[in-house]
Amino acid sequence: MAAVRASGLAKHFESTCALDAVDLTVEEGEVRGLLGPNGAGKTTLLRILLGLVRADAGSVQLFGRPLDTSDPSALAGVAGFVEDPSFYPYLSGRVNLELLAELDGGEASARIVSVLERVGLAARAGDRLSGYSTGMKQRLGIAASLLRAPRLLLLDEPTAGLDPAGVREVGELVRELAAGGAAIVLSSHQIGEVENVCDSFTVLRRGRVVWDGTGGELQARAQASTYALGTSDDPRALEVAERREGIRAVPARDGGLVLSAEEGCLDPFALALGDAGVAVRRLELLISPLESMFYALTAEPSVDPNKPAGREERAFAET
Numbered sequence: 001m002a003a004v005r006a007s008g009l010a011k012h013f014e015s016t017c018a019l020d021a022v023d024l025t026v027e028e029g030e031v032r033g034l035l036g037p038n039g040a041g042k043t044t045l046l047r048i049l050l051g052l053v054r055a056d057a058g059s060v061q062l063f064g065r066p067l068d069t070s071d072p073s074a075l076a077g078v079a080g081f082v083e084d085p086s087f088y089p090y091l092s093g094r095v096n097l098e099l100l101a102e103l104d105g106g107e108a109s110a111r112i113v114s115v116l117e118r119v120g121l122a123a124r125a126g127d128r129l130s131g132y133s134t135g136m137k138q139r140l141g142i143a144a145s146l147l148r149a150p151r152l153l154l155l156d157e158p159t160a161g162l163d164p165a166g167v168r169e170v171g172e173l174v175r176e177l178a179a180g181g182a183a184i185v186l187s188s189h190q191i192g193e194v195e196n197v198c199d200s201f202t203v204l205r206r207g208r209v210v211w212d213g214t215g216g217e218l219q220a221r222a223q224a225s226t227y228a229l230g231t232s233d234d235p236r237a238l239e240v241a242e243r244r245e246g247i248r249a250v251p252a253r254d255g256g257l258v259l260s261a262e263e264g265c266l267d268p269f270a271l272a273l274g275d276a277g278v279a280v281r282r283l284e285l286l287i288s289p290l291e292s293m294f295y296a297l298t299a300e301p302s303v304d305p306n307k308p309a310g311r312e313e314r315a316f317a318e319t
């Protein structure tokens with residue numbers, strides 16, 4: 001049974017169309033990335049799924065039951081937060097969780113110690129929230145959601161404001177929860193932060209779904225990756241690049257080259273450099289295929305959606 005089955009969701013705020021004909025299905029054990037630039041409608045969609053706002057049109061079923069915002073039991077087993085998780089700043093992390101557990105009926109109290117450990121906050125649980133970093137607040141938000149032992153977890157930009165280690169930890173936690181059977185939706189405007197964590201993606205642009213599918217399917221549509229390239233002889237490397245299919249190279253502003261390579265074209269190019277007597281000293285992925293696809297999908301309509309665009313084009317323009 002699907003954890004979420006939403007179809008035809010629409011939501012308007014006066015003249016703004018926040019969501020239009022949005023479908024979303026999330027299976028148990030699936031991690032779905034809800035992606036899109038700021039203003040795409042991610043938070044609005046999560047608010048609807050959490051029963052915080054009502055859609056103007058469309059339907060939502062959670063675990064096969066229609067979502068009825070007047071019936072709190074329809075949200076049993078569902079937890080999460082939108083925008084920043086909010087807590088009392090003058091109370092400690094632990095006391096904030098105790099208050100939430102009481103509101104939830106008290107039986108969640110028994111889980112407080114273990115959820116604090118799970119999100120890596122046990123040692124700081126006695127500190128006031130006002131001294132928490134952004135990352136600690138995000139992790140406490142996840143801890144608060146876990147108090148409800150959710151079967152469906154809805155997290156709005158849980159990696160925003162985290163350092164790379166924090167992003168990785170949230171990713172590991174999400175994968176663990178999914179391995180235990182939970183369905184998870186996590187939103188992000190940075191595909192790079194969640195691409196390794198998600199099984200599937202729903203990409204929103206201006207309230208509409210512009211892509212829905214698995215990571216593999218998205219990757220298969222991706223055209224090129226962008227790399228920083230340093231060689232023993234960059235002018236010669238540029239000449240070699242010019243003769244190769246699927247390869248585009250330009251000098252980078254700060255030295256070295258920026259290279260765009262289509263799927264399968266990078267290895268032959270590296271070998272051709274060797275044949276030409278050019279040694280590769282540095283090759284670093286700047287934009288992954290998924291990222292470049294994401295930028296192409298969410299680019300503004302003046303840009304041809306069939307062309308890789310967005311940051312990749314900009315990376316070239318800046319050189």
Ligand SMILES: Nc1ncnc2c1ncn2[C@@H]1O[C@H](COP(=O)(O)OP(=O)(O)O)[C@@H](O)[C@H]1O
Pocket residue numbers: 013016017018036037038039040041042043044045
């Ligand atoms: N309460 C609101 N009142 C008016 N406009 C809103 C409200 N909430 C969201 N919007 C608008 O709806 C659109 C989608 O917003 P949001 O769902 O927050 O996007 P995202 O989370 O992807 O950044 C934006 O244009 C935003 O300004």
Ligand SMILES: [Mg+2]
Pocket residue numbers: 042043044083156
């Ligand atoms: Mg948002």
